[in-house]
Amino acid sequence: xHIATNSETIDISLEVKTAELAKKFSKIxxxxxxxxxxxxxxxxxxxxxxxxxxxxxxxxxxxxxxVTSPTFNLLNEYDVGIFIIQHYDLYRLTNSDEVKNIGLFExxxxxxxxxxxxEKINYKINNRIDLFFEYGKDMNKRFLSIKGLNNEKSNExx
Numbered sequence: 017x018h019i020a021t022n023s024e025t026i027d028i029s030l031e032v033k034t035a036e037l038a039k040k041f042s043k044i045x046x047x048x049x050x051x052x053x054x055x056x057x058x059x060x061x062x063x064x065x066x067x068x069x070x071x072x073x074x075x076x077x078x079x080x081x082x083v084t085s086p087t088f089n090l091l092n093e094y095d096v097g098i099f100i101i102q103h104y105d106l107y108r109l110t111n112s113d114e115v116k117n118i119g120l121f122e123x124x125x126x127x128x129x130x131x132x133x134x135e136k137i138n139y140k141i142n143n144r145i146d147l148f149f150e151y152g153k154d155m156n157k158r159f160l161s162i163k164g165l166n167n168e169k170s171n172e173x174x
Contacts, residue, residue, distance in 0.1 A: 025161045029152070034060055037160065038067035042075070044169045047099040048125045050141050052134035055149030057107075060158050061085075061132050064147070065103055068130075072096035085132065090118055105132040112138040 028034045045051070045068075053061040066083035073080050076097030086092040086105045094101045109115055115137050121129065131137070134146075145164040152159060 025159050027157065028060060028064075028149075028160045029157045031063060034064050034158075034160075035067045038064050039071050042068050042071040044165070045128055047128055048143055050121075050124065050129045050131065050144045052141070052144055052146045053130065053132045053149065054134065054146060056151065059149040059151055060160075061147075061149055064149075064160075065130055065132075069094050069096065069101055069103070072098070072101065100127045101130060102127050103130045103132075106136040107133045109133075109136045112136070 026033075026037065028037060053065065055061055062083070062085040065085075069083045070080045073094075073096050078095075078097055081094065083094070083103070084092070086103060087107055090104060090106070090108070092103045094103065104118075104120065106115065109118075120131075120137070121141075134141075145162065148161045148163070150159045150161075151157065
């Protein structure tokens with residue numbers, strides 16, 4: 017399966033395609049990376065994250081855990097054997113001061129950071145990869161485009 021890289025768009029309407037993409041994507045991520053998940057409610061951000069985290073767990077012979085969106089507690093943390101993944105959902109935050117108070121990026125060199133609703137962050141983020149999830153015209157279709165991959169990472173997932 018071809019992966020969308022740096023502004024190409026890929027159809028992820030079927031969950032099996034989302035799972036395949038997340039599996040390939042997990043091969044290029046490392047601790048200190050920050051992945052920003054943009055898109056409306058229900059478009060597939062958390063589904064992608066679930067497959068991504070479960071893939072890291074499977075590759076490290078760990079039990080697969082239930083991965084849910086941390087909408088109410090803001091952060092879920094997963095030990096995937098080789099590092100910790102911090103999965104943030106900023107949907108409920110109302111201003112940039114609240115973002116500063118949750119400790120986002122305090123230990124970012126040692127973890128992989130996944131952030132849903134990054135629009136709530138008002139400062140520049142380094143080492144970031146942006147995933148843009150969109151509905152098609154009929155809401156049954158879903159599409160993903162990726163920005164921020166360097167050539168090396170793009171080549172690794174093709």
